[in-house]
Amino acid sequence: MDKQQIIYVVFGLVIILALTFDLGLLSKKNKKISLKTALIQTIFWVLLSVLFCGFLWWENEGGKGKQDAVLYISAYLLEWSLSIDNIFVFIIIFSFFGIKEKNYSRVLLLGILMAIVFRIIFIALGSELVSRYDWIMYIFGLFLVFTGLKMFSNKEEHDFDPSHNWAYKFLQKVMRVTNDAPDGQFIVKKEGKTFFTKLAMVVVMLGLIDIVFAVDSIPAVFSVIPDPSKKMLIYSSNIFAVLGLRSLFFLLRGAASKFDYLQQGIAVVLLFIGIKMLLPLLEYAGVNKLYLHLPEWASLLVIVFCITASIIYSLYHKQKGCPDDYVEGEEKNN
Numbered sequence: 001m002d003k004q005q006i007i008y009v010v011f012g013l014v015i016i017l018a019l020t021f022d023l024g025l026l027s028k029k030n031k032k033i034s035l036k037t038a039l040i041q042t043i044f045w046v047l048l049s050v051l052f053c054g055f056l057w058w059e060n061e062g063g064k065g066k067q068d069a070v071l072y073i074s075a076y077l078l079e080w081s082l083s084i085d086n087i088f089v090f091i092i093i094f095s096f097f098g099i100k101e102k103n104y105s106r107v108l109l110l111g112i113l114m115a116i117v118f119r120i121i122f123i124a125l126g127s128e129l130v131s132r133y134d135w136i137m138y139i140f141g142l143f144l145v146f147t148g149l150k151m152f153s154n155k156e157e158h159d160f161d162p163s164h165n166w167a168y169k170f171l172q173k174v175m176r177v178t179n180d181a182p183d184g185q186f187i188v189k190k191e192g193k194t195f196f197t198k199l200a201m202v203v204v205m206l207g208l209i210d211i212v213f214a215v216d217s218i219p220a221v222f223s224v225i226p227d228p229s230k231k232m233l234i235y236s237s238n239i240f241a242v243l244g245l246r247s248l249f250f251l252l253r254g255a256a257s258k259f260d261y262l263q264q265g266i267a268v269v270l271l272f273i274g275i276k277m278l279l280p281l282l283e284y285a286g287v288n289k290l291y292l293h294l295p296e297w298a299s300l301l302v303i304v305f306c307i308t309a310s311i312i313y314s315l316y317h318k319q320k321g322c323p324d325d326y327v328e329g330e331e332k333n334n
Contacts, residue, residue: 265310
């Protein structure tokens with residue numbers, strides 16, 4: 001068994017054991033997740049991600065291990081910050097459907113597992129495209145620059161309305177849904193017919209909406225790890241970030257409105273990595289003197305600085321017109 005296979009095996013075992021520990025010891029069915037429990041779970045997933053980074057550093061010999069570890073932690077921090085920015089959308093969806101807090105954990109887990117399946121498919125497809133067509137990286141770079149500019153000047157998450165969302169309209173057409181209280185059930189029988197409950201609809205909606213999130217995050221992670229042969233680093237950074245999203249949701253949902261400027265911080269990161277992906281075009285254009293080669297650690301420093309600065313700035317400044325507490329509607333529905 002070569003080193004690459006060993007890393008895959010270790011990663012698989014870590015995920016299985018971590019999920020077993022998280023669900024079996026830290027979570028209980030139909031129980032509300034306290035702030036303390038959410039903090040423990042968040043620390044658990046972050047620590048696990050850091051330990052896996054240390055394993056990558058140790059397993060590979062010489063400078064390659066250090067390089068892989070830096071690439072992994074950069075991609076992980078980028079995906080983690082993008083996940084934080086998406087929590088507000090999750091809060092609105094739960095509030096819109098009037099889901100009880102005791103069902104949050106199970107619904108989030110199933111939705112996140114569905115999202116992981118989609119991401120594995122997208123990463124495999126992206127790796128194949130990058131390995132076959134070098135120019136696809138420039139398409140990714142242009143897309144990230146466009147997304148960063150749009151994100152910097154827009155607060156579209158505040159205007160998110162599930163009733164007008166494409167995923168909600170699609171599910172309304174293809175699923176027979178009952179508005180009766182689900183009482184923890186995903187499927188119920190009524191008059192000999194099978195109906196999906198609102199819980200089932202939320203699970204599928206979370207998975208489908210993550211497709212939209214992945215449109216931003218997958219090109220971003222390829223900008224940090226452009227080598228398609230390093231799929232393990234891309235898979236692991238994405239999966240660790242997404243799995244930690246459930247505990248992060250419970251930790252931050254009451255303080256989501258405190259991170260008004262996080263989106264701008266993420267926008268700057270996307271602009272930076274998008275421009276970085278486009279820099280080689282200067283060499284092809286014959287402007288060799290302007291061509292800059294930025295090392296891997298430069299991306300890591302930019303990601304850490306922008307996310308940290310945007311969070312700190314958000315704590316001391318609040319955008320006009322933003323609600324004081326995003327979970328007020330949720331409390332009314334429950």
